[in-house]
Amino acid sequence: MNKIKLIATGGTIAMRKDSFGKAVPAVTGHDLLESMPELREEAFWDIEEFSNVASCNFNPERMLQLAHQVNESFADPECQGIIITHGTDTLEETAYFLDLTVKDTRPVILTASQRDASERDSDGPRNLQNSMRIATDPHAKERGVLIALNEEIHAARDVRKLHTSHVDAFSSGEMGSLGSIDNGEVLWHRKPEPSVKFDLPGKLAKVIICKGYTGMDGRMLECMVDSQVEAVVIEAFGRGNLPPEVVPSIGKITAGNIPVVITSRCLFGRTSPIYGYPGGGADLQRHGALFAGDLSTEKVRLLLSIALGQNVSHSRLKEILSRGGVK
Numbered sequence: 453m454n455k456i457k458l459i460a461t462g463g464t465i466a467m468r469k470d471s472f473g474k475a476v477p478a479v480t481g482h483d484l485l486e487s488m489p490e491l492r493e494e495a496f497w498d499i500e501e502f503s504n505v506a507s508c509n510f511n512p513e514r515m516l517q518l519a520h521q522v523n524e525s526f527a528d529p530e531c532q533g534i535i536i537t538h539g540t541d542t543l544e545e546t547a548y549f550l551d552l553t554v555k556d557t558r559p560v561i562l563t564a565s566q567r568d569a570s571e572r573d574s575d576g577p578r579n580l581q582n583s584m585r586i587a588t589d590p591h592a593k594e595r596g597v598l599i600a601l602n603e604e605i606h607a608a609r610d611v612r613k614l615h616t617s618h619v620d621a622f623s624s625g626e627m628g629s630l631g632s633i634d635n636g637e638v639l640w641h642r643k644p645e646p647s648v649k650f651d652l653p654g655k656l657a658k659v660i661i662c663k664g665y666t667g668m669d670g671r672m673l674e675c676m677v678d679s680q681v682e683a684v685v686i687e688a689f690g691r692g693n694l695p696p697e698v699v700p701s702i703g704k705i706t707a708g709n710i711p712v713v714i715t716s717r718c719l720f721g722r723t724s725p726i727y728g729y730p731g732g733g734a735d736l737q738r739h740g741a742l743f744a745g746d747l748s749t750e751k752v753r754l755l756l757s758i759a760l761g762q763n764v765s766h767s768r769l770k771e772i773l774s775r776g777g778v779k
Contacts, residue, residue, distance in 0.1 A: 463539025507539025670701025706740025
């Protein structure tokens, strides 16, 4: 039978309601498979109980540990693919971190649920079963790290969570899903653009996020940048524009050799320095800011944490960001 590695990290898929009606961690990876004996009939499962925490507790250091675990698991030549159960809150971030740091071409699939295991219509079992189908599909290789939810398959780089509770909460916007599951069959629509790859870093750089807003000035931004900060991501308006009062502070920060990267609060679309008025993207670029294409704020932060942790040069970083993290 096909050999699949299951790495359980927690999340709603591993929760049940307690006596107060609140969802709490309660289900292990072994429990998940025991509740679905048909899965054991279709594959040989190697289960790793990595953690059992809500994904809001998942930080980049945990992501780095998980990346080490995934790479170690692929040392087994019989392992056909790896499935990771995870919470939905930060699912896209962990998936993208792995997409940047896992070089093996065998499938890595993250899955989750929006409804806990106490719910009669929990979406966890179906999502796990579909993940197994993807892991055993020979065409799943060389597609990067995948997310399997609600009969859809998404690329880690493109996907975002758009709703707090609906089972169809995740979308890849205009890029579209990579594939879907129909009546148990895996159907592929496209291949993703491959993400740039990094070696596993010995450390992660400290990168902060600042959200732009109307009436913003540079004082708050400068207060956020202490001696430990190695890069700043600013989530700006539209194509990558900010109030003009922020611009001098961006110049001060970049003059100190700290990268400032501009993303957009718009969920989809590219940032670009096309506006030349005060505070426009071209003005920010003149003061040293870089632009991240269509990468989300959170994913840019992770990319910078990994890249700067490996002392990637400013020119190389600019090149990577100009391509939106694509190889």
